[in-house]
Amino acid sequence: MALPDPVVQPDPVSQPDPPDGGATPSGAGLRPALTDLSLEGWAALGDLPSARSFTARQVRRWLYAKGATTVDEMSDLTLALRQELDAAWRLRKGTLARTYPSRDGTTGILTRLDDGQLIESVSIPEGDRRTLCISSQVGCAVGCTFCASGTEGALRNLTAGEILEQILVARELEPQRPLTNYVFMGSGEPTHNLPAVLQAIAVMNSPAGLGIGARRITVSTIGHPAALRRLAEVEIPFNVALSLHAPTDLAREALMPGLGASDLPATLDAALERFEATGRRLTAEVVLLGGVNDGLDEAEAFGRLLGGRPVAVNLIPWNPVPGLPHEPPVASRVDAFADALRRAGVTVTVRRPRGQDVGVACGQLKRRSDRREDQP
Numbered sequence: 060m061a062l063p064d065p066v067v068q069p070d071p072v073s074q075p076d077p078p079d080g081g082a083t084p085s086g087a088g089l090r091p092a093l094t095d096l097s098l099e100g101w102a103a104l105g106d107l108p109s110a111r112s113f114t115a116r117q118v119r120r121w122l123y124a125k126g127a128t129t130v131d132e133m134s135d136l137t138l139a140l141r142q143e144l145d146a147a148w149r150l151r152k153g154t155l156a157r158t159y160p161s162r163d164g165t166t167g168i169l170t171r172l173d174d175g176q177l178i179e180s181v182s183i184p185e186g187d188r189r190t191l192c193i194s195s196q197v198g199c200a201v202g203c204t205f206c207a208s209g210t211e212g213a214l215r216n217l218t219a220g221e222i223l224e225q226i227l228v229a230r231e232l233e234p235q236r237p238l239t240n241y242v243f244m245g246s247g248e249p250t251h252n253l254p255a256v257l258q259a260i261a262v263m264n265s266p267a268g269l270g271i272g273a274r275r276i277t278v279s280t281i282g283h284p285a286a287l288r289r290l291a292e293v294e295i296p297f298n299v300a301l302s303l304h305a306p307t308d309l310a311r312e313a314l315m316p317g318l319g320a321s322d323l324p325a326t327l328d329a330a331l332e333r334f335e336a337t338g339r340r341l342t343a344e345v346v347l348l349g350g351v352n353d354g355l356d357e358a359e360a361f362g363r364l365l366g367g368r369p370v371a372v373n374l375i376p377w378n379p380v381p382g383l384p385h386e387p388p389v390a391s392r393v394d395a396f397a398d399a400l401r402r403a404g405v406t407v408t409v410r411r412p413r414g415q416d417v418g419v420a421c422g423q424l425k426r427r428s429d430r431r432e433d434q435p
């Protein structure tokens with residue numbers, strides 16, 4: 060097994076440009092994977108001796124539109140071209156390690172990468188929607204006190220292919236229930252791996268790739284102002300969700316130790332710049348922790364911070380994670396919190412906890428698997 064890449068511990072304050080995650084190698088000596096190609100990078104297939112002008116388009120269609128998993132399935136390619144393609148390229152890098160089906164229809168998906176690392180994605184049904192929660196890093200440097208992904212720091216960035224393959228695998232697992240929405244809310248802080256995340260989003264959004272509408276893609280971020288400004292420059296108008304969790308800088312820094320110095324006014328201003336550029340209403344996420352941030356004082360402080368701004372709040376009652384020092388909030392406090400926000404003129408949605416019976420809270424599946432608590 061190859062050694063993991065060096066730990067990625069970006070400092071979002073002193074290092075406003077997030078590090079280049081797309082450069083993370085894995086599986087040295089293996090053929091490169093087609094999923095790692097940017098839209099422009101597909102021109103490389105023109106180097107195959109039997110390639111024609113339309114070869115890249117054909118192969119890309121097999122990979123993304125038809126979901127081919129082997130070169131042999133590409134029946135409209137000549138045998139010579141299939142052999143050349145197979146000798147030079149892999150289709151994908153990761154392999155499905157395990158699934159965790161929940162009684163409520165949620166499915167946790169664990170994928171093993173070339174270097175032995177595990178990443179998780181979660182497929183969540185809700186009415187006629189099915190949302191895939193996607194990881195962008197192995198582990199996470201932010202270390203939120205309520206999140207299993209942050210307990211080991213960020214081990215490495217995912218490549219664009221490793222991000223995209225989470226969609227391909229989830230799509231194959233449940234072909235009868237198509238995915239409708241995609242949220243970068245799994246392990247990792249997407250703006251700490253922005254080049255790979257943006258490359259993956261470009262492939263997701265392009266008709267030449269997965270053809271997913273920008274409105275169906277959400278990037279959830281801790282919201283460092285410099286990173287938000289970078290997102291504002293991206294032409295694809297995907298949604299941005301801001302992880303606030305607490306209404307004061309001090310409380311945010313305590314809950315999110317890897318955030319660095321929180322600056323809520325600057326964060327909201329930068330996020331609203333993007334709102335002005337795209338017209339997309341901003342979402343703010345608050346994970347509610349019993350006795351920590353679920354009081355009326357916090358709700359009223361959020362109301363003062365967000366009232367009158369084009370921001371909708373998602374309240375997410377915490378999904379318990381064994382070993383972490385928190386309790387889920389009681390339902391009556393969640394309701395009172397939501398009511399206080401509404402009184403302040405803030406649009407609120409309370410998310411139901413999902414997949415609790417199989418423990419799909421962020422980072423939990425990988426942790427369980429690492430500890431061999433549930434080996435088949």
Ligand code: SF4
Nearest residue numbers: 199202203206209247
């Ligand atoms: S909640 Fe998100 S930002 Fe915080 S440690 Fe987990 S993955 Fe990282």
